[in-house]
Amino acid sequence: MRRIVVIGDGMVGSRFAEQIVEADEGIHVTLLGKEPIPAYNRVLLSSVVAGTKSADLLHIAKQHPRVLRLTGVAAATIDRDLMRVIDSNGRSHPYAELVIATGSVARVPAIQGVADSGGLIDGVFVLKDMADAEGIVASAGRARRAVVLGAGVLGLEVATGLARRGVVVKLVHIAERLMERQLGWEASAVAESGLRRLGIDSHTGASLARVQTTRGRVTSVRLEDGSEMLTDMVVMCAGTIPETTLARNAGLVCERGIVVDDQLATSDPHIRAIGDCAQPPGGARGLVAQGWQQATMLVAALTGAQVQAADTAATADVVRVKASGMAMVAMGVCGDFDRADPRYRVLSLKDPEGGRFVEVVVSGGQLVGATCIGDADVAATLSALYTRQLPVPSDPAQLMIKALAGGGAPAATRDPADLKDDEKVCNCNTVTAGRIREAVADGCSTVKDVASRTRATTGCGDCTSLVEGLISCHRSPSTSPAAVAAVPQGA
Numbered sequence: 001m002r003r004i005v006v007i008g009d010g011m012v013g014s015r016f017a018e019q020i021v022e023a024d025e026g027i028h029v030t031l032l033g034k035e036p037i038p039a040y041n042r043v044l045l046s047s048v049v050a051g052t053k054s055a056d057l058l059h060i061a062k063q064h065p066r067v068l069r070l071t072g073v074a075a076a077t078i079d080r081d082l083m084r085v086i087d088s089n090g091r092s093h094p095y096a097e098l099v100i101a102t103g104s105v106a107r108v109p110a111i112q113g114v115a116d117s118g119g120l121i122d123g124v125f126v127l128k129d130m131a132d133a134e135g136i137v138a139s140a141g142r143a144r145r146a147v148v149l150g151a152g153v154l155g156l157e158v159a160t161g162l163a164r165r166g167v168v169v170k171l172v173h174i175a176e177r178l179m180e181r182q183l184g185w186e187a188s189a190v191a192e193s194g195l196r197r198l199g200i201d202s203h204t205g206a207s208l209a210r211v212q213t214t215r216g217r218v219t220s221v222r223l224e225d226g227s228e229m230l231t232d233m234v235v236m237c238a239g240t241i242p243e244t245t246l247a248r249n250a251g252l253v254c255e256r257g258i259v260v261d262d263q264l265a266t267s268d269p270h271i272r273a274i275g276d277c278a279q280p281p282g283g284a285r286g287l288v289a290q291g292w293q294q295a296t297m298l299v300a301a302l303t304g305a306q307v308q309a310a311d312t313a314a315t316a317d318v319v320r321v322k323a324s325g326m327a328m329v330a331m332g333v334c335g336d337f338d339r340a341d342p343r344y345r346v347l348s349l350k351d352p353e354g355g356r357f358v359e360v361v362v363s364g365g366q367l368v369g370a371t372c373i374g375d376a377d378v379a380a381t382l383s384a385l386y387t388r389q390l391p392v393p394s395d396p397a398q399l400m401i402k403a404l405a406g407g408g409a410p411a412a413t414r415d416p417a418d419l420k421d422d423e424k425v426c427n428c429n430t431v432t433a434g435r436i437r438e439a440v441a442d443g444c445s446t447v448k449d450v451a452s453r454t455r456a457t458t459g460c461g462d463c464t465s466l467v468e469g470l471i472s473c474h475r476s477p478s479t480s481p482a483a484v485a486a487v488p489q490g491a
């Protein structure tokens, strides 16, 4: 028997534990998880905030007789000499191999009044785990106004989620544009007007100086320019920092994250690190697909098993905002790039009144970048074209408006029946249409069944309608499933 200890029962640590016991019958895993509940789909936490998904739907942990899962138990120290982990209850867990998968922590900007010796004050939140999501939801139930700090992807998701709950939201962002890495000026302006329609006021080029309270309750914030905003709660979405505390205390080499080589080994050959806490040679992206790929690679490295690691390259730079009431996706060449660059043919459609913006960047007959706001179907088409590297129509304008694409359906929107068996449906988990058809033929009759058999839909969840389509095709093969057709998108 070989004992592997995994620190962190998150999206990546739990996936690794499940895969390694399947790959090698001689392996037993102890999985230490600081949170009081087993692993869940953290990517969908903003949907819990928005009230579009209930917390129990996020559950992803699977039981296995050779995985000892300890919830609510943190690893306190790593004793590298004796090769054991001491947990928060003082118990010792000897290991042959140790895998650190401690994820990341939310960055808390240095703003006066956000925290005291007990941590964040009442009414001030980050969104990193289920407890945060539940705290935000409870507070939103009592709040009339909220300030969301940071207009990156998460900030927009939280702001729209709170607005959906009837809270009046002010979005404060330090850069001059929303999502400045992904959106150019025009796209940002359209996004701002779309947010305004949802009851969200954006304040760009602004930052918070101080959170003010009266009798222990948040009442307002003061901005750096001296102005004030009344608010009942503040949610800070200011990025994340790899959780390296344990590794640093154990003397492992850390920079921003825990430094690992191509085999995911840290500076101690018996200790590996995967997921958001790790800093691999090519850099960390903070996206779950990269962590899952690392988990699979590590299973192969530790067991010699032949496992297929997902190719995350195609989806790595597709950024999708899971915002309630505002579809938004950006990929590849986007943001503030040089539109006069002769390598690119750039087409755009701007409709601030309708809250729509579409920009496509074509080079060598392929879509190399796109930004789409306010049209979920066009966004899906563009994501599919980009991630699958499908050819662009001779007139790329057809990509921008559904009506031009013939019969209403965007060119790349696929009827599930037409998908080839080797075509990827779930990009997050690399699940093909063929694998889903097999599962359905084998008796899986709901999305939940298919998810538990194949893992499809358990990442970003974008492929859910396509999986539904494949299930319907099996039930009634003669009916055209076009009505349920959709295309998968990147994570």
Ligand SMILES: Cc1cc2nc3c(=O)[nH]c(=O)nc-3n(C[C@H](O)[C@H](O)[C@H](O)COP(=O)(O)OP(=O)(O)OC[C@H]3O[C@@H](n4cnc5c(N)ncnc54)[C@H](O)[C@@H]3O)c2cc1C
Residues within 6 Å of the ligand: 007, 008, 009, 010, 011, 012, 013, 014, 032, 033, 034, 035, 042, 043, 044, 045, 046, 073, 074, 075, 076, 101, 102, 103, 104, 127, 128, 129, 154, 243, 246, 274, 275, 276, 277, 286, 287, 288, 289, 291, 460, 491
């Ligand atoms: C709201 C939100 C939305 C997101 N949206 C997306 C998205 O759309 N697409 C995408 O790709 N990614 C998204 N992410 C990022 C994605 O969730 C992470 O990339 C992924 O969860 C990383 O998995 P992980 O296992 O490395 O870390 P985590 O899932 O964070 O898990 C780490 C676990 O380790 C535990 N831990 C830490 N220290 C200890 C200790 N000492 N002892 C025991 N346990 C410990 C933590 O409590 C946590 O449970 C989002 C994240 C959030 C918070």
